[in-house]
Amino acid sequence: MYHHIVITCGVSLLNKSENVFSMNRDEIMGEIRPWLNAVNIDEEKKRKIDQWIRHAWQFAHEVAQNPNRVSAEYSMMYELRRQGKLAERPTVVLIVTETVGGWIVEAMLTRLLEKDFQANVRIMYVDVDVNNPRRMQETLGEYMKTVADALSCGEPSTTCFAPIGGYKVMTSLGYIVGAFLHYPTAYMHEDGQVLHEIPPVPIHIDEQFVHDHFDLLRKCQKDMVDSASLSYHEKQCILQYPFLFQQEDGLVYLSAFGQFLFEHEKYKHLFATTYFVSKQVANMLQHNHHQSLFVHQQMRELVKKLKHQEGDVAVLYHEKSFKAIDARKVKYHLYKGASNGQTAFRLAYRYDEKEDCLYANYLWLDHNRYEREAERGKGIYEEDSDFVDITKQLAGVGR
Numbered sequence: 001m002y003h004h005i006v007i008t009c010g011v012s013l014l015n016k017s018e019n020v021f022s023m024n025r026d027e028i029m030g031e032i033r034p035w036l037n038a039v040n041i042d043e044e045k046k047r048k049i050d051q052w053i054r055h056a057w058q059f060a061h062e063v064a065q066n067p068n069r070v071s072a073e074y075s076m077m078y079e080l081r082r083q084g085k086l087a088e089r090p091t092v093v094l095i096v097t098e099t100v101g102g103w104i105v106e107a108m109l110t111r112l113l114e115k116d117f118q119a120n121v122r123i124m125y126v127d128v129d130v131n132n133p134r135r136m137q138e139t140l141g142e143y144m145k146t147v148a149d150a151l152s153c154g155e156p157s158t159t160c161f162a163p164i165g166g167y168k169v170m171t172s173l174g175y176i177v178g179a180f181l182h183y184p185t186a187y188m189h190e191d192g193q194v195l196h197e198i199p200p201v202p203i204h205i206d207e208q209f210v211h212d213h214f215d216l217l218r219k220c221q222k223d224m225v226d227s228a229s230l231s232y233h234e235k236q237c238i239l240q241y242p243f244l245f246q247q248e249d250g251l252v253y254l255s256a257f258g259q260f261l262f263e264h265e266k267y268k269h270l271f272a273t274t275y276f277v278s279k280q281v282a283n284m285l286q287h288n289h290h291q292s293l294f295v296h297q298q299m300r301e302l303v304k305k306l307k308h309q310e311g312d313v314a315v316l317y318h319e320k321s322f323k324a325i326d327a328r329k330v331k332y333h334l335y336k337g338a339s340n341g342q343t344a345f346r347l348a349y350r351y352d353e354k355e356d357c358l359y360a361n362y363l364w365l366d367h368n369r370y371e372r373e374a375e376r377g378k379g380i381y382e383e384d385s386d387f388v389d390i391t392k393q394l395a396g397v398g399r
Helices: 027-035 043-062 072-082 100-117 133-151 168-180 207-212 214-222 232-240 256-261 265-271 279-287 289-308 367-375 391-395
Strands: 002-008 086-097 120-126 159-163 185-189 194-198 245-248 251-254 274-277 333-339 344-352 357-364
Touching: 002 072, 002 133, 002 168, 027 043, 027 100, 043 100, 072 086, 072 100, 072 159, 072 185, 072 194, 086 100, 086 133, 100 120, 120 133, 120 289, 133 159, 133 168, 133 245, 133 251, 133 256, 133 289, 159 168, 168 185, 168 256, 207 214, 214 232, 214 251, 214 256, 274 279, 279 289, 279 357, 289 333, 289 344, 289 357, 344 367, 357 367
Parallel strands: 002 086, 002 159, 086 120, 159 185, 274 357
Antiparallel strands: 185 194, 245 251, 333 344, 344 357
């Protein structure tokens, strides 16, 4: 019996012409179709997307008669229940891309799964950049880490992992993550509606290897390394373990699997960021335990954006949007994170790049309260309290 379901989501709900909610049913909203892979969304696009979702929901009554004509994700849930393998109130983690298509699918599936399967739906976001080889390896490594986090919230024997949507490479890398963590993988062949369950193949990296080659692994994790600068033994290591490294134009860096592997809990004490929180943040986490998965992911997402300098400045330093805030008094920046449909993530933080430490000073999970309090400088001007290390809870190990 499966109590915990982890599914990677694609856009079959939208782009298969025979599906109940296909965009083809409404040519008036056809202009949304070119936006599906877009990351940025302005107010006008949001208005049209919300309008389309309201229109599409008019066809929800057709789902009961055509359960296999909704999406691959819905078909997976329906088949699990039909075979008597689905618990009464399962937790379903949907892994979606931070794109227009991902946001639409998230909204529709959340509503459907809560209504038809009494599911407790959680959302985790991934960003896969397929346009740049280096960034693709990094983002795929981050995707694998997200999958690992989602899986680890459930026991292997009662967890169904279905990497069925998204880019094709996400399915194969998803299976590797599941196998590494000893979770079986489920796959639904949508045309034949046949459920396949694949047991994990043992995957293991000797910890001694990490200690022996730590300097090389750390160098390749931090940046692209000139092959000519490597020693003979380092070059031999790369040749011997090609699945851990990516080579391109005389440069070497960790592959997606290498990125994932050495951010795994086994090696966190060597590679990971340290996370500190104030008493206020610790109390918020304690009283909103059901949101801890989302909060922890958002903290890691913040660090990722700071490390790679890839985030929007207006989002990373949101205090600049408040006219009443005195910039001379600011000790902690404001991060305007994501929303999971129920909760908004807003954080007053400081990041020590040299020590690779994030200090979370004040956390809001309500956007309106955030707007009121942040404008008065709450959490920004002064340290809330002494900080405690939560790296162990957040990442699986302590420093």
